[in-house]
Amino acid sequence: MAAPGTDHIVTAYSEELNTLAQSIAEMGGQVELAIENGTKALLKLDRELADLTIIADQRIDDMQRRIDDMAVSMIARRQPMASDLRAIITAIHVANDLERVGDMAKQLARRSLKLDGLNLQPTFYNGVRNMTALVQRQVKGALDAYANRDSAGAIDVCNRDDEVDAMHTSLFRELLTYMMEDPRNITPCTQLLFCAKSLERIGDHATNIAERAYYLQTGKQLTSEVQELHRVQIKA
Numbered sequence: 001m002a003a004p005g006t007d008h009i010v011t012a013y014s015e016e017l018n019t020l021a022q023s024i025a026e027m028g029g030q031v032e033l034a035i036e037n038g039t040k041a042l043l044k045l046d047r048e049l050a051d052l053t054i055i056a057d058q059r060i061d062d063m064q065r066r067i068d069d070m071a072v073s074m075i076a077r078r079q080p081m082a083s084d085l086r087a088i089i090t091a092i093h094v095a096n097d098l099e100r101v102g103d104m105a106k107q108l109a110r111r112s113l114k115l116d117g118l119n120l121q122p123t124f125y126n127g128v129r130n131m132t133a134l135v136q137r138q139v140k141g142a143l144d145a146y147a148n149r150d151s152a153g154a155i156d157v158c159n160r161d162d163e164v165d166a167m168h169t170s171l172f173r174e175l176l177t178y179m180m181e182d183p184r185n186i187t188p189c190t191q192l193l194f195c196a197k198s199l200e201r202i203g204d205h206a207t208n209i210a211e212r213a214y215y216l217q218t219g220k221q222l223t224s225e226v227q228e229l230h231r232v233q234i235k236a
Contacts, residue, residue: 013078020070020091021147024098027063028143031098031105034060035139035202038105039132042112042195043125053109060102067095083219090216094146097205097212101139104198104205111195115188127171128192128199134164135202142209149217157210158222164203171196 034053041050071092074080080088138157145153175189175196214222 034105038108050109057106064099107198138206142206146213151217154210154214161207168200
């Protein structure tokens with residue numbers, strides 16, 4: 001027979017784990033919105049939306065601090081083990097990556113303010129627009145893999161990171177060409193180069209979240225698993 005009060009303790013603990021997972025989901029939603037607004041402010045040179053995106057980053061920072069406090073409190077009070085401990089530690093790491101993505105979205109918004117008033121040809125934005133769509137898909141895929149504990153989905157996100165890097169390199173070369181063709185393009189293209197770098201960093205953080213999702217589900221590091229798979233393939 002269970003000790004008196006045990007059921008209550010287990011239920012409360014389970015609710016805390018659910019609250020932690022829900023907090024990550026809410027933070028992820030805010031971060032996805034920040035990316036959408038930051039890139040929209042950039043592509044449309046929307047000063048008002050840029051200002052709102054910059055202000056909203058404080059909310060993302062606050063959410064990350066609350067998740068950290070919640071996780072540390074749970075570790076101290078509940079002394080979790082095995083999969084529970086893995087879930088709590090993973091939540092801390094994911095929240096940190098989401099906070100960094102929020103910072104990158106804020107940087108996009110700030111860069112858009114520096115582009116405001118400059119005459120840019122639509123072709124300048126094509127690469128940025130395409131890269132934005134890919135990065136947004138990466139972040140959504142990573143968050144879905146984390147929420148659903150989908151190890152296959154996490155692997156898929158990591159495999160697509162090369163596409164983000166390739167698009168960043170292509171965009172860098174394209175903007176460099178515009179700068180060489182006309183010195184008047186140097187200032188706006190330099191700003192867009194920084195924006196492209198921010199997008200590339202968002203892709204990196206999406207990969208980090210996907211790797212955390214894989215670890216959450218399997219208890220193994222995705223990098224070491226891939227390396228082991230390569231070794232097996234070489235032996236075969």
